[in-house]
Amino acid sequence: MSGMDAVSSSALILGGFFFLAGTVGLLRFRDVHSRLHALSKTDNLGLGLISAGLILRAGSFPAGAKILIIWLLALLASAVTCYVIAEWETNHERQDRNL
Amino acid sequence: MIAELSSPFLLYGAVGCLLIGMGLYSLALHTHVYRRILAWNALGGGVFLFLGAIAKRNAYGGSSDPLPQALVITGIVVSVSATALALAIARRLQTEERGNGA
Amino acid sequence: MRDRIEIYDVLLVVTLIGAAWRALFGKDAFSATVFFIVYGLLMAMAWVQLDAIDVALAEACVGAGLTGALLIGAVRQFERAPGARALRRTMGLRASIGALSLLALAGLTASLFEIENRRSPVPPLVERSLGDSGSAHPVTAMLLNFRAFDTWLEIGVLLIASLAAISIHRLYDPSPIEGRASTAPTRPRLQIQSQTQPWIMARTLLPLLILVGGAMLWFGSHAPGGAFQSGALIGAAGILLQIAGGRSALRLSSLRTRSLLSLGFSSFWLMAAGALLAGGRILEYPPASAGAAILALEAAATLSIALTLNVMYACSRPWGPEP
Numbered sequence: 001m002s003g004m005d006a007v008s009s010s011a012l013i014l015g016g017f018f019f020l021a022g023t024v025g026l027l028r029f030r031d032v033h034s035r036l037h038a039l040s041k042t043d044n045l046g047l048g049l050i051s052a053g054l055i056l057r058a059g060s061f062p063a064g065a066k067i068l069i070i071w072l073l074a075l076l077a078s079a080v081t082c083y084v085i086a087e088w089e090t091n092h093e094r095q096d097r098n099l
Numbered sequence: 100m101i102a103e104l105s106s107p108f109l110l111y112g113a114v115g116c117l118l119i120g121m122g123l124y125s126l127a128l129h130t131h132v133y134r135r136i137l138a139w140n141a142l143g144g145g146v147f148l149f150l151g152a153i154a155k156r157n158a159y160g161g162s163s164d165p166l167p168q169a170l171v172i173t174g175i176v177v178s179v180s181a182t183a184l185a186l187a188i189a190r191r192l193q194t195e196e197r198g199n200g201a
Numbered sequence: 202m203r204d205r206i207e208i209y210d211v212l213l214v215v216t217l218i219g220a221a222w223r224a225l226f227g228k229d230a231f232s233a234t235v236f237f238i239v240y241g242l243l244m245a246m247a248w249v250q251l252d253a254i255d256v257a258l259a260e261a262c263v264g265a266g267l268t269g270a271l272l273i274g275a276v277r278q279f280e281r282a283p284g285a286r287a288l289r290r291t292m293g294l295r296a297s298i299g300a301l302s303l304l305a306l307a308g309l310t311a312s313l314f315e316i317e318n319r320r321s322p323v324p325p326l327v328e329r330s331l332g333d334s335g336s337a338h339p340v341t342a343m344l345l346n347f348r349a350f351d352t353w354l355e356i357g358v359l360l361i362a363s364l365a366a367i368s369i370h371r372l373y374d375p376s377p378i379e380g381r382a383s384t385a386p387t388r389p390r391l392q393i394q395s396q397t398q399p400w401i402m403a404r405t406l407l408p409l410l411i412l413v414g415g416a417m418l419w420f421g422s423h424a425p426g427g428a429f430q431s432g433a434l435i436g437a438a439g440i441l442l443q444i445a446g447g448r449s450a451l452r453l454s455s456l457r458t459r460s461l462l463s464l465g466f467s468s469f470w471l472m473a474a475g476a477l478l479a480g481g482r483i484l485e486y487p488p489a490s491a492g493a494a495i496l497a498l499e500a501a502a503t504l505s506i507a508l509t510l511n512v513m514y515a516c517s518r519p520w521g522p523e524p
Contacts, residue, residue, distance in 0.1 A: 033200040073406075081401040087398075097230035099281055105205045111251060112313045114214050118221055120306030125225040127298045133230060133279045137237055139220055140268065144244055147256075149309075155251045157321040163252045165339040166323045169348055171356045172259045176506075179268050180362035183513035186275045187369045190517075191321075193279065198523055 008056040015049030018042045032089045040082045047074055112152035118145025132189045136182060143178045147171045210250055225251065234272045241265025243339050254425035256342045258417075262433035268512055271438060274517045299464045315477040315506070335491025337423040344427065345495045353469040356502055363509045367454065370516040400445040410438035418503055422492065428499040432506025439511040443518075457503030468498055 025038025051071040058064040122142030126135055144171075154167035220243055224236040242265045248257035327339050327347070334342035344352050414434035421427030472494065473483045481487075486494040 040347040073409075076402060076405060080398045083398045095277075097276065097279070097281075098228060099129075099135050099279060107204070107206050107210065107251065107315060110206050110210060110214060111247065113310055114217065114247070115489055116306055116309040116313070117218060119309060120302045121218075121221060121225055123305060124299055124302040127255050127302070128295065131279070131282065133276065134225075137233060137272075140237070141225055141240070141378070143238075144221075144264075145493045148244070148247065149268050151248060151251045151253055151256065152313075153316070154253060156316075157324065158252065162319055162339065164346070165327055165343040166321075166322055168256050168340050169343040170342065171253070171256050172429060173351055174303050175256070176355055179263050179271075180359050180509070180513070181496075182268055183271055183517065184362045184365055186271060187366045187516055190275065190278055191369050197280075 002058055008053040011049045011053030011056070015046040015053065018046030018049065022046065026079060031088060036082050036086055044075055044078055047071055106156070107113075108152045108156040109114030110152075111148055111155070115152060118142070118148065119140055121145075132185075132192075136185050136189070139185075140178060140182060143174065150174075188189045203219060213243065213250065217247060230276050234269070236270060236274050238265055238269035253340075255427060255430070258425060258430040259433070262430055262437065263510075266437060267433060267514075270514060271517050273513070278524075281420065331489045333491065335488075335493075335495045338421065338425065340419045340425070341427050341495070343496060343499055346486065346491065349469070349498075352502075353466070353473070353484070356465045356469065356505060358507065359509045360463055363462055363512045364459075366513055366516040382423070397445065399441070403441040403445040403521075406441060407438050410434050410441070414438070414503070414507075418496075418499055419500060428502040429506060431499075432503040433510065435507035436504065436510030439507060440514045442450060443511070443514060458508065458512070461508045462505060465502040470503035472498060 022039050023044030026035050029035045048071055051067050055064040055067050118141055122138045125138035129135055150167045150171050154164040157164040220236050220240040224233050224240050227233040245257045245261035248260055331342055334346045336342040414431045417426040418431040476485045477483055
């Protein structure tokens with residue numbers, strides 16, 4: 001396995017580990033804010049590592065650029081949705097919809 | 100030529116059938132219309148997967164059979180418009196039956 | 202071409218079934234809706250595994266994205282019926298419904314083994330006629346040329362659904378008859394709350410969505426893409442604007458809205474009438490300009506589809522001032 005492959009594979013595995021850690025936090029924390037905290041940090045970093053690993057494996061420059069743009073868009077979406085969920089949780093009460 | 104056990108056709112076809120079964124069960128079990136809309140969508144998704152599995156099986160060259168793909172794209176778009184209309188009608192029904200505002 | 206399933210397929214399928222289970226049978230309707238969106242995105246990944254990229258794009262944009270937006274907007278407006286019948290929940294009835302569903306499921310799965318792998322006559326036909334069809338991509342050629350009649354009627358279905366949704370929404374007026382005009386907004390304005398997060402996201406994504414949507418329309422002629430995916434992306438841009446603006450600025454019954462909604466359907470109609478008058482059959486494009494005809498039809502359809510999705514989202518919002 002060449003050096004590039006080794007770096008890429010370790011980035012992918014490390015990114016997966018971060019996602020795993022975030023999911024454990026999602027399942028174990030009892031509060032919405034704590035869960036958001038765990039998810040937003042680990043998911044962004046995990047996605048960044050997975051994107052880095054995939055960029056190293058990308059065949060051409062446009063493909064790598066597209067993966068980078070995907071990561072940046074996911075960062076933006078994650079930040080906005082994290083804020084919106086936290087703001088809703090703070091200011092509104094939870095309603096159970098048992099339809 | 101019957102499918103061999105490790106072909107994608109069998110796996111995704113079985114998943115499609117499973118989704119159809121789950122959708123039918125949910126459709127019959129739940130009484131609230133919103134749950135039934137979700138069940139209907141899952142039922143449709145299962146049918147589309149079944150079609151997609153057949154498309155993959157009839158593959159030629161580098162891609163799968165385009166005819167079921169066109170049918171499924173049409174189906175997805177029709178399904179979303181049906182869902183939008185069903186939600187509108189259901190909301191209106193709820194208002195009319197109970198007399199409360201939105 | 203993948204002919205064997207891999208570990209990834211099995212993992213994907215297990216997660217897909219799990220998400221669908223939580224979507225259908227979860228206790229809380231809101232969490233069920235979120236799981237439904239997850240199920241839609243996983244379905245898109247499954248389509249990629251089935252080598253159907255156009256369907257994956259359509260499922261991700263329209264099936265997961267737009268249906269999810271509609272459902273999330275709608276789930277908060279439903280309430281449990283006050284006299285909900287508890288009859289359905291008895292164990293005996295559940296067992297019999299479950300048994301019937303299992304029977305249907307088993308029958309369908311058994312039919313999978315019966316389906317012989319006949320060589321479908323369609324792919325060689327498509328390959329033979331692809332050069333004259335006006336598009337280098339088989340699915341686009343199928344949608345816009347070989348089965349253009351289906352696409353025409355599908356756009357008709359979109360038109361009918363949007364008009365019906367507008368009617369139901371417009372006629373809904375919770376105020377009493379005497380004060381009918383009191384709560385009607387005379388001219389809806391787009392009120393952008395500029396420091397809010399949805400607007401921050403919208404102002405970054407809007408140009409990108411329109412750019413990628415337009416590119417998708419062009420790609421449809423030789424790569425996965427086409428009118429539906431492009432229309433869904435541009436429609437998503439409009440929906441983001443609605444979410445950021447807090448009130449829909451669409452004048453739902455205006456002439457402009459209605460004519461744009463029917464643009465897709467009527468351009469197919471014009472093309473069909475033109476082909477008939479020129480002596481050919483319905484929707485028979487002249488082979489020399491088939492590519493241009495397909496592109497023109499797709500552009501009209503994209504505008505219609507984008508506006509239809511916006512109208513559907515606007516009609517799913519509560520009528521009147523924001524709660």
